[in-house]
Amino acid sequence: xxxxxxxxxxxxxxxxxxxxxxxxxxxxxxxxxxxxxxxxxxxxxxxxxxxxxxxxxxxxxxxxxxxxxxxxxxxxxxxxxxxxxxxxxxxxxxxxxxxxxxxxxxxxxxxxxxxxxxxxxxxxxxxxxxxxxxxxxxxxxxxxxxxxxxxxxxxxxxxxxxxxxxxxxxxxxxxxxxxxxxxxxxxxxxxxxxxxxxxxxxxxxxxxxxxxxxxxxxxxxxxxxxxxxxxxxxxxxxxxxxxxxxxxxxxxxxxxxxxxxxxxxxxxxxxxxxxxxxxxxxxxxxxxxxxxxxxxx
Amino acid sequence: xxxxxxxxxxxxxxxxxxxxxxxxxxxxxxxxxxxxxxxxxxxxxxxxxxxxxxxxxxxxxxxxxxxxxxxxxxxxxxxxxxxxxxxxxxxxxxxxxxxxxxxxxxxxxxxxxxxxxxxxxxxxxxxxxxxxxxxxxxxxxxxxxxxxxxxxxxxxxxxxxxxxxxxxxxxxxxxxxxxxxxxxxxxxxxxxxxxxxxxxxxxxxxxxxxxxxxxxxxxxxxx
Numbered sequence: 001x002x003x004x005x006x007x008x009x010x011x012x013x014x015x016x017x018x019x020x021x022x023x024x025x026x027x028x029x030x031x032x033x034x035x036x037x038x039x040x041x042x043x044x045x046x047x048x049x050x051x052x053x054x055x056x057x058x059x060x061x062x063x064x065x066x067x068x069x070x071x072x073x074x075x076x077x078x079x080x081x082x083x084x085x086x087x088x089x090x091x092x093x094x095x096x097x098x099x100x101x102x103x104x105x106x107x108x109x110x111x112x113x114x115x116x117x118x119x120x121x122x123x124x125x126x127x128x129x130x131x132x133x134x135x136x137x138x139x140x141x142x143x144x145x146x147x148x149x150x151x152x153x154x155x156x157x158x159x160x161x162x163x164x165x166x167x168x169x170x171x172x173x174x175x176x177x178x179x180x181x182x183x184x185x186x187x188x189x190x191x192x193x194x195x196x197x198x199x200x201x202x203x204x205x206x207x208x209x210x211x212x213x214x215x216x217x218x219x220x221x222x223x224x225x226x227x228x229x230x231x232x233x234x235x236x237x238x239x240x241x242x243x244x245x246x247x248x249x250x251x252x253x254x255x256x257x258x259x260x261x262x263x264x265x266x267x268x269x270x271x272x273x274x275x276x277x278x279x280x281x282x283x284x285x286x287x288x289x290x291x292x293x294x295x296x297x
Numbered sequence: 298x299x300x301x302x303x304x305x306x307x308x309x310x311x312x313x314x315x316x317x318x319x320x321x322x323x324x325x326x327x328x329x330x331x332x333x334x335x336x337x338x339x340x341x342x343x344x345x346x347x348x349x350x351x352x353x354x355x356x357x358x359x360x361x362x363x364x365x366x367x368x369x370x371x372x373x374x375x376x377x378x379x380x381x382x383x384x385x386x387x388x389x390x391x392x393x394x395x396x397x398x399x400x401x402x403x404x405x406x407x408x409x410x411x412x413x414x415x416x417x418x419x420x421x422x423x424x425x426x427x428x429x430x431x432x433x434x435x436x437x438x439x440x441x442x443x444x445x446x447x448x449x450x451x452x453x454x455x456x457x458x459x460x461x462x463x464x465x466x467x468x469x470x471x472x473x474x475x476x477x478x479x480x481x482x483x484x485x486x487x488x489x490x491x492x493x494x495x496x497x498x499x500x501x502x503x504x505x506x507x508x509x510x511x512x513x514x515x516x517x518x519x520x
Contacts, residue, residue: 076420078420078423083421084417090414090418092415103422103432103433106423
Protein backbone atom coordinates (compact mmCIF):
# COMPACT_ATOMS: atom_id res chain seq x y z
CA UNK A 1 0.00 0.00 0.00
CA UNK A 2 1.32 3.36 -1.02
CA UNK A 3 -0.15 6.34 0.80
CA UNK A 4 0.46 9.79 -0.54
CA UNK A 5 -0.49 13.10 0.96
CA UNK A 6 1.19 15.88 -0.88
CA UNK A 7 1.02 19.59 -0.43
CA UNK A 8 3.26 21.85 -2.43
CA UNK A 9 3.07 25.38 -3.72
CA UNK A 10 3.98 25.50 -7.41
CA UNK A 11 5.04 28.44 -9.51
CA UNK A 12 3.85 28.33 -13.07
CA UNK A 13 3.46 30.65 -16.02
CA UNK A 14 -0.29 30.76 -15.42
CA UNK A 15 0.30 31.89 -11.83
CA UNK A 16 0.97 30.13 -8.56
CA UNK A 17 -1.21 27.28 -7.47
CA UNK A 18 -1.30 24.63 -4.78
CA UNK A 19 -0.66 21.00 -5.56
CA UNK A 20 -2.81 19.14 -3.08
CA UNK A 21 -3.07 15.40 -3.58
CA UNK A 22 -4.05 12.65 -1.26
CA UNK A 23 -4.60 9.06 -2.32
CA UNK A 24 -3.87 5.42 -1.49
CA UNK A 25 -2.65 3.00 -4.11
CA UNK A 26 -2.62 -0.78 -3.83
CA UNK A 27 0.50 -2.71 -4.63
CA UNK A 28 0.68 -3.96 -8.20
CA UNK A 29 -1.63 -1.30 -9.61
CA UNK A 30 -0.95 0.55 -12.82
CA UNK A 31 -1.81 4.14 -12.01
CA UNK A 32 -2.09 6.85 -14.61
CA UNK A 33 -1.87 10.50 -13.67
CA UNK A 34 -3.91 12.26 -16.29
CA UNK A 35 -4.47 15.92 -16.97
CA UNK A 36 -3.55 18.86 -19.14
CA UNK A 37 0.00 20.15 -19.09
CA UNK A 38 0.87 22.38 -16.17
CA UNK A 39 -1.49 20.53 -13.85
CA UNK A 40 1.37 19.28 -11.68
CA UNK A 41 1.61 15.71 -13.04
CA UNK A 42 5.38 15.51 -13.34
CA UNK A 43 5.83 17.16 -9.96
CA UNK A 44 3.95 14.27 -8.33
CA UNK A 45 6.47 11.78 -9.75
CA UNK A 46 9.36 13.98 -8.66
CA UNK A 47 7.96 14.22 -5.15
CA UNK A 48 7.59 10.42 -4.94
CA UNK A 49 11.18 10.00 -6.16
CA UNK A 50 12.45 12.63 -3.72
CA UNK A 51 13.83 14.88 -6.46
CA UNK A 52 11.60 17.75 -5.37
CA UNK A 53 10.82 18.72 -1.78
CA UNK A 54 7.21 18.94 -0.74
CA UNK A 55 6.04 21.59 1.72
CA UNK A 56 4.02 19.33 3.99
CA UNK A 57 2.26 15.98 4.15
CA UNK A 58 3.69 12.48 4.00
CA UNK A 59 4.55 9.61 1.67
CA UNK A 60 4.61 6.07 2.97
CA UNK A 61 5.36 2.97 0.93
CA UNK A 62 4.58 -0.49 2.34
CA UNK A 63 4.67 0.91 5.87
CA UNK A 64 8.04 2.59 5.37
CA UNK A 65 7.89 6.34 5.72
CA UNK A 66 9.68 8.14 2.89
CA UNK A 67 8.58 11.61 3.80
CA UNK A 68 6.91 13.02 6.85
CA UNK A 69 6.91 16.77 7.35
CA UNK A 70 5.78 16.64 11.00
CA UNK A 71 8.63 14.30 12.03
CA UNK A 72 11.14 15.81 9.55
CA UNK A 73 11.70 12.50 7.79
CA UNK A 74 12.88 12.85 4.20
CA UNK A 75 14.62 9.93 2.51
CA UNK A 76 17.09 10.97 -0.20
CA UNK A 77 16.38 9.84 -3.79
CA UNK A 78 19.25 7.36 -3.41
CA UNK A 79 17.45 5.57 -0.57
CA UNK A 80 13.96 5.50 -2.05
CA UNK A 81 14.83 2.91 -4.68
CA UNK A 82 12.34 3.77 -7.39
CA UNK A 83 12.72 3.26 -11.11
CA UNK A 84 12.35 6.56 -12.94
CA UNK A 85 12.04 6.99 -16.71
CA UNK A 86 12.55 10.65 -17.55
CA UNK A 87 10.77 12.42 -20.36
CA UNK A 88 14.09 13.14 -22.10
CA UNK A 89 15.34 9.57 -21.34
CA UNK A 90 18.50 10.90 -19.60
CA UNK A 91 20.77 8.13 -20.81
CA UNK A 92 24.41 8.73 -19.94
CA UNK A 93 26.01 9.83 -23.25
CA UNK A 94 29.48 8.62 -22.28
CA UNK A 95 28.37 5.01 -21.79
CA UNK A 96 27.14 2.35 -24.19
CA UNK A 97 23.68 0.83 -23.72
CA UNK A 98 25.14 -2.04 -21.71
CA UNK A 99 27.33 0.28 -19.62
CA UNK A 100 24.28 2.41 -18.88
CA UNK A 101 22.60 -0.67 -17.44
CA UNK A 102 25.72 -1.80 -15.59
CA UNK A 103 26.15 1.61 -13.99
CA UNK A 104 22.72 1.13 -12.46
CA UNK A 105 23.76 -2.05 -10.60
CA UNK A 106 23.86 -1.97 -6.84
CA UNK A 107 27.17 -2.71 -5.17
CA UNK A 108 27.67 -6.48 -5.33
CA UNK A 109 24.50 -7.09 -7.32
CA UNK A 110 24.74 -9.95 -9.82
CA UNK A 111 24.94 -9.05 -13.50
CA UNK A 112 22.30 -11.67 -14.38
CA UNK A 113 19.55 -9.06 -14.27
CA UNK A 114 21.27 -7.12 -17.08
CA UNK A 115 21.15 -10.05 -19.49
CA UNK A 116 17.59 -10.80 -18.45
CA UNK A 117 16.51 -7.22 -19.16
CA UNK A 118 18.43 -7.05 -22.43
CA UNK A 119 16.49 -10.14 -23.49
CA UNK A 120 13.08 -9.03 -22.17
CA UNK A 121 13.26 -5.60 -23.72
CA UNK A 122 15.06 -6.90 -26.84
CA UNK A 123 18.19 -4.78 -26.68
CA UNK A 124 20.68 -7.46 -27.77
CA UNK A 125 21.55 -5.73 -31.05
CA UNK A 126 21.87 -2.34 -29.39
CA UNK A 127 23.92 -3.17 -26.32
CA UNK A 128 27.27 -1.87 -27.59
CA UNK A 129 25.91 1.33 -29.10
CA UNK A 130 26.16 4.82 -27.63
CA UNK A 131 22.86 6.60 -26.85
CA UNK A 132 23.42 9.29 -29.50
CA UNK A 133 23.13 6.65 -32.25
CA UNK A 134 19.74 5.39 -31.07
CA UNK A 135 16.25 6.40 -32.20
CA UNK A 136 13.74 7.82 -29.74
CA UNK A 137 11.97 4.50 -29.27
CA UNK A 138 15.24 2.66 -28.73
CA UNK A 139 16.40 5.22 -26.17
CA UNK A 140 13.09 4.80 -24.42
CA UNK A 141 13.57 1.04 -24.16
CA UNK A 142 17.07 1.49 -22.76
CA UNK A 143 15.76 3.99 -20.21
CA UNK A 144 13.05 1.51 -19.21
CA UNK A 145 15.59 -1.30 -18.85
CA UNK A 146 17.96 0.90 -16.84
CA UNK A 147 15.17 1.89 -14.46
CA UNK A 148 14.52 -1.81 -13.80
CA UNK A 149 18.10 -2.93 -13.02
CA UNK A 150 17.80 -2.48 -9.26
CA UNK A 151 14.45 -4.30 -9.28
CA UNK A 152 12.49 -1.44 -7.74
CA UNK A 153 8.97 -1.96 -6.44
CA UNK A 154 7.79 1.30 -7.91
CA UNK A 155 8.23 2.44 -11.49
CA UNK A 156 7.69 6.10 -12.39
CA UNK A 157 7.15 6.97 -16.05
CA UNK A 158 7.12 10.66 -17.02
CA UNK A 159 5.28 10.90 -20.36
CA UNK A 160 7.59 8.28 -21.77
CA UNK A 161 5.79 7.96 -25.08
CA UNK A 162 4.89 11.55 -25.93
CA UNK A 163 7.74 11.92 -28.44
CA UNK A 164 7.01 8.72 -30.35
CA UNK A 165 4.80 8.00 -33.36
CA UNK A 166 1.79 5.68 -33.37
CA UNK A 167 3.24 2.26 -34.07
CA UNK A 168 6.30 2.74 -31.89
CA UNK A 169 3.98 3.93 -29.13
CA UNK A 170 1.93 0.76 -29.29
CA UNK A 171 5.01 -1.41 -29.14
CA UNK A 172 6.45 0.44 -26.18
CA UNK A 173 3.16 0.29 -24.35
CA UNK A 174 3.42 -3.47 -24.73
CA UNK A 175 6.96 -3.48 -23.30
CA UNK A 176 5.83 -1.37 -20.36
CA UNK A 177 2.92 -3.70 -19.62
CA UNK A 178 5.22 -6.70 -19.92
CA UNK A 179 7.71 -5.27 -17.44
CA UNK A 180 4.93 -4.12 -15.12
CA UNK A 181 3.53 -7.65 -14.89
CA UNK A 182 6.79 -9.58 -14.92
CA UNK A 183 8.40 -7.66 -12.06
CA UNK A 184 5.20 -7.16 -10.11
CA UNK A 185 5.51 -3.39 -10.10
CA UNK A 186 3.39 -0.59 -8.88
CA UNK A 187 3.61 1.79 -11.81
CA UNK A 188 2.81 5.49 -12.05
CA UNK A 189 2.43 6.85 -15.57
CA UNK A 190 2.09 10.52 -16.38
CA UNK A 191 0.15 10.99 -19.59
CA UNK A 192 -2.25 13.27 -21.37
CA UNK A 193 -3.26 10.68 -23.97
CA UNK A 194 -6.62 9.06 -23.25
CA UNK A 195 -6.06 5.98 -25.41
CA UNK A 196 -2.75 5.29 -23.67
CA UNK A 197 -4.29 5.68 -20.25
CA UNK A 198 -7.15 3.41 -21.30
CA UNK A 199 -4.85 0.70 -22.59
CA UNK A 200 -2.38 0.60 -19.74
CA UNK A 201 -3.88 1.59 -16.46
CA UNK A 202 -6.26 0.12 -13.96
CA UNK A 203 -6.47 3.26 -11.85
CA UNK A 204 -6.61 6.81 -13.13
CA UNK A 205 -6.06 10.02 -11.21
CA UNK A 206 -7.41 12.99 -13.09
CA UNK A 207 -5.75 16.26 -12.13
CA UNK A 208 -6.82 19.78 -12.64
CA UNK A 209 -4.99 22.82 -11.29
CA UNK A 210 -3.13 20.74 -8.76
CA UNK A 211 -5.97 18.81 -7.20
CA UNK A 212 -7.68 15.51 -7.94
CA UNK A 213 -10.75 16.10 -10.04
CA UNK A 214 -11.73 12.43 -10.22
CA UNK A 215 -10.18 9.04 -9.65
CA UNK A 216 -11.16 5.47 -10.45
CA UNK A 217 -10.90 2.90 -13.20
CA UNK A 218 -10.46 4.25 -16.73
CA UNK A 219 -14.00 3.10 -17.58
CA UNK A 220 -15.50 4.91 -14.64
CA UNK A 221 -13.66 8.09 -15.47
CA UNK A 222 -13.98 8.29 -19.19
CA UNK A 223 -17.23 6.43 -19.81
CA UNK A 224 -19.06 7.44 -16.71
CA UNK A 225 -20.25 3.94 -15.82
CA UNK A 226 -19.10 0.40 -15.37
CA UNK A 227 -19.30 -1.50 -18.63
CA UNK A 228 -20.94 -4.85 -19.06
CA UNK A 229 -20.76 -6.92 -22.22
CA UNK A 230 -19.68 -3.91 -24.16
CA UNK A 231 -16.39 -2.83 -25.61
CA UNK A 232 -15.74 0.82 -26.04
CA UNK A 233 -13.08 2.33 -28.17
CA UNK A 234 -12.20 5.89 -28.98
CA UNK A 235 -11.62 7.37 -32.38
CA UNK A 236 -11.81 10.26 -34.80
CA UNK A 237 -14.44 10.66 -37.54
CA UNK A 238 -12.78 10.52 -40.96
CA UNK A 239 -15.82 10.81 -43.21
CA UNK A 240 -19.62 10.68 -43.19
CA UNK A 241 -21.30 9.41 -46.35
CA UNK A 242 -25.08 9.42 -46.75
CA UNK A 243 -26.27 6.17 -48.35
CA UNK A 244 -30.04 5.72 -48.89
CA UNK A 245 -31.67 6.05 -45.51
CA UNK A 246 -28.54 5.57 -43.38
CA UNK A 247 -25.07 7.10 -43.19
CA UNK A 248 -21.74 5.32 -43.42
CA UNK A 249 -19.27 6.77 -40.92
CA UNK A 250 -15.59 5.92 -41.11
CA UNK A 251 -13.75 6.25 -37.81
CA UNK A 252 -10.01 6.04 -37.17
CA UNK A 253 -9.33 4.16 -33.95
CA UNK A 254 -5.90 2.89 -32.87
CA UNK A 255 -4.65 2.89 -36.46
CA UNK A 256 -7.67 0.90 -37.65
CA UNK A 257 -10.44 2.32 -39.78
CA UNK A 258 -13.80 1.16 -38.48
CA UNK A 259 -16.93 1.52 -40.58
CA UNK A 260 -20.11 2.24 -38.62
CA UNK A 261 -23.68 2.77 -39.77
CA UNK A 262 -25.43 5.78 -38.35
CA UNK A 263 -29.01 6.96 -38.66
CA UNK A 264 -29.68 10.43 -40.00
CA UNK A 265 -30.40 11.56 -36.45
CA UNK A 266 -27.10 10.23 -35.16
CA UNK A 267 -25.16 11.59 -38.12
CA UNK A 268 -26.61 15.06 -37.68
CA UNK A 269 -24.56 15.47 -34.52
CA UNK A 270 -21.34 14.38 -36.15
CA UNK A 271 -18.86 16.09 -38.36
CA UNK A 272 -15.45 15.15 -39.71
CA UNK A 273 -12.67 15.33 -37.18
CA UNK A 274 -14.98 14.81 -34.18
CA UNK A 275 -13.65 12.68 -31.34
CA UNK A 276 -16.11 9.85 -30.83
CA UNK A 277 -16.70 6.83 -28.65
CA UNK A 278 -17.77 3.59 -30.30
CA UNK A 279 -19.47 1.01 -28.14
CA UNK A 280 -19.58 -2.51 -29.52
CA UNK A 281 -21.96 -5.04 -28.01
CA UNK A 282 -19.78 -8.00 -27.33
CA UNK A 283 -22.42 -10.74 -27.07
CA UNK A 284 -20.62 -13.01 -29.51
CA UNK A 285 -17.00 -11.93 -29.90
CA UNK A 286 -14.23 -14.20 -31.21
CA UNK A 287 -11.64 -14.61 -28.49
CA UNK A 288 -8.09 -15.86 -29.02
CA UNK A 289 -4.88 -15.99 -27.03
CA UNK A 290 -2.50 -13.14 -27.82
CA UNK A 291 0.64 -14.88 -29.08
CA UNK A 292 2.82 -11.90 -28.17
CA UNK A 293 2.43 -12.65 -24.48
CA UNK A 294 2.71 -16.42 -24.44
CA UNK A 295 6.51 -16.58 -23.88
CA UNK A 296 6.43 -15.10 -20.44
CA UNK A 297 2.94 -16.16 -19.40
CA UNK B 298 75.00 28.72 -23.49
CA UNK B 299 71.37 29.36 -22.71
CA UNK B 300 70.23 29.01 -19.12
CA UNK B 301 67.27 26.61 -19.31
CA UNK B 302 66.31 26.86 -15.65
CA UNK B 303 63.74 29.72 -16.07
CA UNK B 304 61.94 27.65 -18.71
CA UNK B 305 61.91 24.49 -16.59
CA UNK B 306 60.80 26.49 -13.56
CA UNK B 307 57.97 28.06 -15.56
CA UNK B 308 56.72 24.69 -16.79
CA UNK B 309 56.95 23.26 -13.26
CA UNK B 310 54.98 26.15 -11.85
CA UNK B 311 52.34 25.90 -14.58
CA UNK B 312 51.99 22.12 -14.20
CA UNK B 313 51.69 22.15 -10.39
CA UNK B 314 49.26 25.08 -10.50
CA UNK B 315 47.09 23.37 -13.12
CA UNK B 316 46.90 20.06 -11.24
CA UNK B 317 46.04 21.69 -7.91
CA UNK B 318 43.52 24.04 -9.53
CA UNK B 319 41.79 21.15 -11.30
CA UNK B 320 41.27 19.30 -8.03
CA UNK B 321 40.02 22.44 -6.25
CA UNK B 322 37.87 23.67 -9.11
CA UNK B 323 35.80 20.54 -9.79
CA UNK B 324 33.84 20.69 -6.50
CA UNK B 325 33.80 24.51 -6.54
CA UNK B 326 32.47 24.66 -10.12
CA UNK B 327 29.89 21.93 -9.40
CA UNK B 328 28.68 23.89 -6.39
CA UNK B 329 28.53 27.12 -8.38
CA UNK B 330 26.62 25.44 -11.20
CA UNK B 331 23.99 23.94 -8.89
CA UNK B 332 23.74 26.14 -5.83
CA UNK B 333 20.92 28.53 -5.16
CA UNK B 334 22.66 29.85 -2.04
CA UNK B 335 22.58 33.53 -1.20
CA UNK B 336 26.34 33.72 -0.88
CA UNK B 337 26.86 32.36 -4.41
CA UNK B 338 27.16 35.82 -6.05
CA UNK B 339 29.83 36.74 -3.50
CA UNK B 340 31.84 33.61 -4.27
CA UNK B 341 31.40 34.17 -8.01
CA UNK B 342 32.65 37.74 -7.72
CA UNK B 343 35.65 36.62 -5.64
CA UNK B 344 36.57 33.89 -8.13
CA UNK B 345 36.39 36.35 -11.04
CA UNK B 346 38.35 39.14 -9.32
CA UNK B 347 41.73 38.15 -10.84
CA UNK B 348 40.22 38.73 -14.31
CA UNK B 349 39.90 42.45 -13.73
CA UNK B 350 42.30 43.25 -10.90
CA UNK B 351 45.84 44.30 -11.94
CA UNK B 352 48.18 41.44 -10.98
CA UNK B 353 50.25 43.93 -9.04
CA UNK B 354 47.34 44.60 -6.68
CA UNK B 355 46.90 40.89 -5.99
CA UNK B 356 50.66 40.51 -5.65
CA UNK B 357 50.90 43.44 -3.29
CA UNK B 358 48.25 42.03 -0.91
CA UNK B 359 49.78 38.56 -1.05
CA UNK B 360 53.23 39.98 -0.33
CA UNK B 361 51.87 41.72 2.74
CA UNK B 362 50.01 38.60 3.84
CA UNK B 363 53.09 36.39 3.33
CA UNK B 364 55.48 38.71 5.16
CA UNK B 365 56.60 37.32 8.54
CA UNK B 366 55.39 40.52 10.17
CA UNK B 367 51.75 39.90 9.21
CA UNK B 368 49.48 37.62 11.23
CA UNK B 369 49.09 35.06 8.43
CA UNK B 370 52.79 35.06 7.54
CA UNK B 371 53.82 34.73 11.19
CA UNK B 372 51.33 31.90 11.73
CA UNK B 373 52.58 29.96 8.67
CA UNK B 374 56.17 30.53 9.70
CA UNK B 375 55.73 29.58 13.36
CA UNK B 376 53.42 26.57 12.89
CA UNK B 377 54.54 25.06 9.56
CA UNK B 378 57.92 26.69 9.09
CA UNK B 379 56.67 28.04 5.73
CA UNK B 380 58.25 31.15 4.28
CA UNK B 381 56.05 32.08 1.35
CA UNK B 382 57.41 35.47 0.34
CA UNK B 383 60.08 35.15 -2.37
CA UNK B 384 59.75 31.35 -2.56
CA UNK B 385 58.46 28.81 -5.09
CA UNK B 386 55.65 27.72 -2.73
CA UNK B 387 54.51 31.34 -2.54
CA UNK B 388 54.48 31.51 -6.34
CA UNK B 389 52.29 28.40 -6.52
CA UNK B 390 49.75 29.91 -4.13
CA UNK B 391 49.80 33.22 -6.02
CA UNK B 392 49.32 31.43 -9.34
CA UNK B 393 46.43 29.37 -7.99
CA UNK B 394 44.56 32.50 -6.96
CA UNK B 395 45.53 34.34 -10.12
CA UNK B 396 44.44 31.56 -12.52
CA UNK B 397 41.37 30.41 -10.55
CA UNK B 398 38.74 31.92 -12.91
CA UNK B 399 40.40 30.35 -15.94
CA UNK B 400 39.77 26.87 -14.53
CA UNK B 401 36.51 27.44 -12.65
CA UNK B 402 34.57 29.28 -15.34
CA UNK B 403 34.88 26.69 -18.15
CA UNK B 404 34.07 23.89 -15.69
CA UNK B 405 31.07 25.76 -14.30
CA UNK B 406 29.81 26.39 -17.85
CA UNK B 407 30.31 22.69 -18.61
CA UNK B 408 28.36 21.53 -15.55
CA UNK B 409 25.57 24.01 -16.28
CA UNK B 410 25.26 22.82 -19.88
CA UNK B 411 24.33 19.28 -18.80
CA UNK B 412 20.60 18.68 -18.25
CA UNK B 413 19.79 18.33 -14.56
CA UNK B 414 17.95 15.08 -15.27
CA UNK B 415 21.33 13.46 -15.95
CA UNK B 416 22.45 13.76 -12.34
CA UNK B 417 18.91 13.11 -11.13
CA UNK B 418 18.85 9.84 -13.07
CA UNK B 419 22.07 8.89 -11.33
CA UNK B 420 20.73 9.86 -7.86
CA UNK B 421 17.58 7.81 -8.41
CA UNK B 422 19.82 4.85 -9.28
CA UNK B 423 21.25 5.16 -5.77
CA UNK B 424 24.54 6.79 -6.76
CA UNK B 425 26.21 9.33 -4.48
CA UNK B 426 27.18 12.85 -5.53
CA UNK B 427 30.83 11.79 -5.76
CA UNK B 428 30.04 8.84 -8.05
CA UNK B 429 27.73 11.01 -10.13
CA UNK B 430 30.37 13.71 -10.61
CA UNK B 431 33.22 11.33 -11.43
CA UNK B 432 31.39 8.74 -13.54
CA UNK B 433 28.58 10.69 -15.20
CA UNK B 434 29.29 14.43 -15.22
CA UNK B 435 33.06 14.69 -15.73
CA UNK B 436 33.16 12.30 -18.73
CA UNK B 437 30.48 14.41 -20.41
CA UNK B 438 32.25 17.78 -20.05
CA UNK B 439 35.64 16.71 -21.43
CA UNK B 440 35.78 19.69 -23.76
CA UNK B 441 35.26 22.18 -20.92
CA UNK B 442 37.88 20.36 -18.86
CA UNK B 443 40.40 20.58 -21.68
CA UNK B 444 39.65 24.27 -22.13
CA UNK B 445 40.08 24.88 -18.39
CA UNK B 446 43.37 22.99 -18.23
CA UNK B 447 44.87 24.69 -21.26
CA UNK B 448 43.78 28.19 -20.31
CA UNK B 449 45.10 27.72 -16.76
CA UNK B 450 48.41 26.35 -17.97
CA UNK B 451 48.90 29.06 -20.60
CA UNK B 452 47.80 31.82 -18.24
CA UNK B 453 50.23 30.66 -15.56
CA UNK B 454 53.06 30.50 -18.09
CA UNK B 455 52.28 34.10 -19.06
CA UNK B 456 51.99 35.64 -15.61
CA UNK B 457 54.36 38.43 -14.74
CA UNK B 458 53.15 41.09 -12.37
CA UNK B 459 52.20 38.82 -9.51
CA UNK B 460 55.48 36.88 -9.75
CA UNK B 461 57.43 40.09 -9.70
CA UNK B 462 55.63 41.25 -6.56
CA UNK B 463 55.78 38.11 -4.45
CA UNK B 464 58.60 36.13 -6.06
CA UNK B 465 61.24 38.60 -7.00
CA UNK B 466 64.03 37.33 -9.20
CA UNK B 467 65.80 34.42 -7.51
CA UNK B 468 67.34 31.90 -9.94
CA UNK B 469 65.88 28.35 -9.64
CA UNK B 470 63.39 29.64 -7.06
CA UNK B 471 61.25 32.35 -8.57
CA UNK B 472 62.95 33.40 -11.78
CA UNK B 473 60.39 32.25 -14.35
CA UNK B 474 60.70 32.95 -18.09
CA UNK B 475 58.68 36.17 -18.10
CA UNK B 476 60.92 37.58 -15.36
CA UNK B 477 64.05 36.31 -17.09
CA UNK B 478 63.03 38.13 -20.30
CA UNK B 479 62.48 41.36 -18.39
CA UNK B 480 65.83 40.88 -16.69
CA UNK B 481 67.70 40.28 -19.94
CA UNK B 482 66.11 43.30 -21.62
CA UNK B 483 67.01 45.50 -18.68
CA UNK B 484 70.67 44.47 -19.01
CA UNK B 485 70.41 45.07 -22.80
CA UNK B 486 70.97 41.38 -23.48
CA UNK B 487 68.55 41.27 -26.43
CA UNK B 488 69.69 38.00 -27.99
CA UNK B 489 68.86 35.90 -24.88
CA UNK B 490 65.57 37.80 -24.50
CA UNK B 491 64.80 36.86 -28.11
CA UNK B 492 65.40 33.16 -27.47
CA UNK B 493 63.25 33.08 -24.31
CA UNK B 494 60.48 35.03 -26.02
CA UNK B 495 60.60 32.82 -29.10
CA UNK B 496 60.35 29.64 -27.01
CA UNK B 497 57.42 31.03 -25.03
CA UNK B 498 55.63 32.12 -28.19
CA UNK B 499 56.15 28.76 -29.89
CA UNK B 500 55.06 26.70 -26.86
CA UNK B 501 51.89 28.65 -26.15
CA UNK B 502 50.92 28.78 -29.83
CA UNK B 503 51.43 25.02 -30.17
CA UNK B 504 49.24 24.32 -27.13
CA UNK B 505 46.42 26.54 -28.33
CA UNK B 506 46.67 25.11 -31.86
CA UNK B 507 46.28 21.57 -30.53
CA UNK B 508 43.19 22.59 -28.56
CA UNK B 509 41.50 24.23 -31.53
CA UNK B 510 42.32 21.32 -33.85
CA UNK B 511 40.80 19.00 -31.28
CA UNK B 512 37.73 21.22 -30.82
CA UNK B 513 37.07 21.35 -34.56
CA UNK B 514 37.39 17.61 -34.83
CA UNK B 515 34.95 16.84 -32.03
CA UNK B 516 32.52 19.41 -33.46
CA UNK B 517 32.53 17.60 -36.78
CA UNK B 518 32.12 14.15 -35.27
CA UNK B 519 29.15 15.21 -33.17
CA UNK B 520 27.31 16.54 -36.20
